[in-house]
Each structure stands twice: as C-alpha cells, then as structure tokens.
Amino acid sequence: MNDRFQRESIGDGVWFSSVTDPKFKHNRISANLLVGLESETASVNAALPFILRRGCRSCPDFTMLNQKLCELYGASLSCDVSKFGGYQVLELSIYGIDDRFTLDNAPLARECAALLCDVLLDPKLSDGAFDEQDTALERQQLVDTIEGQINDKRLYALTRCKSLMCAGEPIAVDKYGSIPDAKAITARSAAEAYRRVVETAQVELFFVGSGDPAEAKETFRKAFSGIRRSPAALEKVQTALRADRVREQTDEMDVAQSKLVMGFRTGEIKDRRAFGGMRMMVALFGGTPTSRLFTYVREKLSLCYYCAARFDRLTGLMFVDSGVEKQNGRKAYDEILRQLDCVRRGEFTDEELTATRLLMQTSLEAVGDSLSATEEWYLTQIVGGAQYSAKDESALLDEVTREDVIAAAGQVTLDTVYFLTGKEAE
Incomplete structure (x- = not known):
C-alpha cells in the first residue's frame, strides 16, 4: 500500500483528505456528512443521500444526471448511509477515470468534484421542499430496507444484541432508524433535515486515487465558503467499560x-x-x-x-x-x-x-x-x-x-x- 495520506481543514468543520497511489487508474471523490445517531432523526437523515442522488438544480432528473455522468467518461455517482460507532455517516461519492486517460487531458477530477458539489449543496427544491415523487419513492425504499433487515437473521441477531447491550445510547440506534419514523418522512421534513445536516454535520471530504487532488480541493473550498455552518464537535462516543451483570x-x-x-x-x-x-x-x-x-x-x-x-x-x-x-x-x-x-x-x-x-x-x-x-x-x-x-x-x-x-x-x-x-x- 503506497499511500500518502494528507488531511487539512478547508472550512468550518469541513475537512479535505487525500490518499494518492499511482497504481490506480481511477479516482474516488466523496463527501461524508457525520451526525450523531439519534432515534428521532435517524430515518429522515438516512433518506437524504438517496433523495439527493435523484438530481440537482443543474441536472433535475435521472436522465439529465446520467447524461452528465456519461459525458464524464462514464463516471458513476453513488450514495450510502453507514454507522461508525455512535455516528451516522451520509455519503455521496463519484468515481471516474484519472485525467491522464482522458482526451486532451481534460480536467475530469475537477468536473467530477463540481458535479458532486452540485448534488450535495445545490439540490432540486421547490418552495423549500424536495420533489414529492422523489421523496415518496425513497421513503418507500427506506421502509422496505428496514423491513428487510429481519431476513438476514445473522445480522438481525447481532443488531438486536447490540441494541439490548447499549440501550439508551447512540450506539444502539439503527443507521436506518425505525419504520414509523421512515413512514413519517415528507418532502418538507426531509428538506428541513437536509438544511440542518448541512449546517451542523462534520464534513469529511475524500479524494482517493492516482490523480492530483488540488483542483478538487479548491472546488470544495469555494463551494463550502458560501454555506452557513455551525458544526457540532466530533467527540468519541462513550459506553461502559465493564459489565456489571450478564x-x-x-x-x-x-x-x-x-x-x-x-x-x-x-x-x-x-x-x-x-x-x-x-x-x-x-x-x-x-x-x-x-x-x-x-x-x-x-x-x-x-x-x-x-x-x-x-x-x-x-x-x-x-x-x-x-x-x-x-x-x-x-x-x-x-x-x-x-x-x-x-x-x-x-x-x-x-x-x-x-x-x-x-x-x-x-x-x-x-x-x-x-x-x-x-x-x-x-x-x-x-x-x-x-x-x-x-x-x-x-x-x-x-x-x-x-x-x-x-x-x-x-x-x-x-x-x-x-x-x-x-x-x-x-
């Protein structure tokens, strides 16, 4: 592993990390928004990356967004929600070939970073709310995902044990939240959650691959310079060190x-x-x-x-x-x-x-x-x-x-x- 890891602050609670290795032919650029896991907000937060993935103001639907990705040499845009300790991580990422392999050395990394910024920071909103149809589709998808967790009995049992062991702690909260909370998501409540997350989350931006991260870093720096931020501190989640009973x-x-x-x-x-x-x-x-x-x-x-x-x-x-x-x-x-x-x-x-x-x-x-x-x-x-x-x-x-x-x-x-x-x- 011939990596060179660098991390620096480019805004209030916004960090840019890069790991470069010349053996790769692609670059992965991602935005990770870290928020504390809370049962009241876990479901609506979990829906956000998937709603954002459906389009932004410059590419307001799947067709235009996918056309843009095709223009970027078949780049792929993905989203996910994960759990790191007591934190929920909302992720948007784009994956594309390095500038070395484009025609005329086109600045593909910069363009991919710009599209990722658009999807993350300039979403498709109408009267302060997300698109109703997009929200309804992702709400149902989230409900189906939560309901489907019980089908993997090994994972279900592990999750159940952890929730019993750490009851009342952030560690016990499922990354997708609960079915009732997922069903309660609306286009407006999702938009309100989005504004809250963008303002308060710690943002960890990554550039991993063989390319030069400088242009992507500058693209993110400019994009976040106009965003009002009051991020919460990223603190280690505490739990009991020893068991007092079984x-x-x-x-x-x-x-x-x-x-x-x-x-x-x-x-x-x-x-x-x-x-x-x-x-x-x-x-x-x-x-x-x-x-x-x-x-x-x-x-x-x-x-x-x-x-x-x-x-x-x-x-x-x-x-x-x-x-x-x-x-x-x-x-x-x-x-x-x-x-x-x-x-x-x-x-x-x-x-x-x-x-x-x-x-x-x-x-x-x-x-x-x-x-x-x-x-x-x-x-x-x-x-x-x-x-x-x-x-x-x-x-x-x-x-x-x-x-x-x-x-x-x-x-x-x-x-x-x-x-x-x-x-x-x-």
Whole structure:
C-alpha cells in the first residue's frame, strides 16, 4: 500500500483528505456528512443521500444526471448511509477515470468534484421542499430496507444484541432508524433535515486515487465558503467499560437455525500497545480460520455452523456470534467462554499467535488495493481520533507479545447474551 495520506481543514468543520497511489487508474471523490445517531432523526437523515442522488438544480432528473455522468467518461455517482460507532455517516461519492486517460487531458477530477458539489449543496427544491415523487419513492425504499433487515437473521441477531447491550445510547440506534419514523418522512421534513445536516454535520471530504487532488480541493473550498455552518464537535462516543451483570434475552421466530450472540465489554484500552494486544486477542480467539472458536467450537466439537468474534475499535465492544441447533445453544455458550478462559490463561501456542499475526497483516496489506476500502480505513481512523495507516497497524502487530494478548483477554467481561431460536411446536 503506497499511500500518502494528507488531511487539512478547508472550512468550518469541513475537512479535505487525500490518499494518492499511482497504481490506480481511477479516482474516488466523496463527501461524508457525520451526525450523531439519534432515534428521532435517524430515518429522515438516512433518506437524504438517496433523495439527493435523484438530481440537482443543474441536472433535475435521472436522465439529465446520467447524461452528465456519461459525458464524464462514464463516471458513476453513488450514495450510502453507514454507522461508525455512535455516528451516522451520509455519503455521496463519484468515481471516474484519472485525467491522464482522458482526451486532451481534460480536467475530469475537477468536473467530477463540481458535479458532486452540485448534488450535495445545490439540490432540486421547490418552495423549500424536495420533489414529492422523489421523496415518496425513497421513503418507500427506506421502509422496505428496514423491513428487510429481519431476513438476514445473522445480522438481525447481532443488531438486536447490540441494541439490548447499549440501550439508551447512540450506539444502539439503527443507521436506518425505525419504520414509523421512515413512514413519517415528507418532502418538507426531509428538506428541513437536509438544511440542518448541512449546517451542523462534520464534513469529511475524500479524494482517493492516482490523480492530483488540488483542483478538487479548491472546488470544495469555494463551494463550502458560501454555506452557513455551525458544526457540532466530533467527540468519541462513550459506553461502559465493564459489565456489571450478564443480561440474557431469548426471542422466538420461524427459523431453522438458531443464532447465539454474546456481547462483551473490553475495558479501558490505555495506549496503542494495549489496542494492538486487544486486536490480536480477538483475532486469535475468533477472528481467523485458525482461531480458537473456529478450531474447537465449530470444527472439533461441531457445536455450530459458524462461530466468530469481531471487535469494534470505535466502541470497544466485542461480539461473538454463532449459528447453532437449538439443543446445542447452551453447549456452544459454555465452550465459547471456556475458549476465552484458555486465552486468559495463555493456553495457546506460539504457532497460533504467529498464524494470527500473519493473517491480520495480510488483511491489512489488502486495504490499499481498493479505493473504497482505503477511504473507509481512514474515515474510521478520523472518527476514532487517529490518523494511522494500515502499515502503521501492521507494524504495531509485530510488537504485540503473548503477554499483551493474555492481558487483553483478562479485561474482557460478558455483558449480554442474545438467543434467537425457533418456536416450540404446538
């Protein structure tokens, strides 16, 4: 990963970051608006990128917008909503070839940035409201998306466990909000939310690719200079460091395969070394194909269809999720905790530790192979208050010792157990 990351302020709460690597032939330019997750505003906020994607004042419909994208050598314009810790990230991005590959070296990066500015900051409004039809279509799409989440039972169970574990905190709020709030979105309420977000969100602009980001940066600087801004500070979302008790919840649905999710708190991570130790501990415990959970719970004991651990670096939470037969739920639970105790006692080999490190470092090396993955890496760093590269993290893992891993496992406490299982036969 031959990246050169730079970040600078170009306005009040507006930051421009660039990552350049000559191996790419395209550039990805994106605008990420970060707002605190709140149950009252999550749904209407989530609809905004999709409403904005339908057109702007200079290209007021899909036909004209797509024609403009074709003129930009087939550039693509996309939108998304994601969740980083306790923040909702509203994203608009444009992807196009670098200026080197255009006829007569046309300034494509500048033109792509200008179109993205138009879509973000000069939307199609009528009497202070979005288009009624556009809003209705995206409102229904949002409702369908929320309703469809239950179809992915693994993701649903993870989300449910997190909402129980962090009830009342921003971390517990779904990035799409709720169905009642989504159904209540109107063309005017969406426009009001848009004005609020543009005024108060922290804006993280990215230019990732092989080109020169200077013209795109200047385009954004000029565009935001005329926008009234009073951005909220981007602060780390706090949650409890240790569990004071274990909460258990069982839900019954028409499912053939039960889902067991265990939510853990990982204590205070005081420095980078401790962070590296926690990252490697979670990977050794359940984050790789050679992990304790995969080797013992799934392969040797055949207690589940899958069993994996994941660590959220922005919240300090660890989740273990597995797909099990209903009658094996308690056995899997006991064995997961037994394997965690094994790590706490240092009952793992040097070969396991080495394999874990190498797999993690291989994964980190792959970050730079994708424009979107590179952007996501640095956006996660920014939200977490850091600016480390994937190479930096790979070097950190080289410093992690067996003692660091054992210490990390020792401060993990079980908080919530969620079991999604089939209904009893009547």
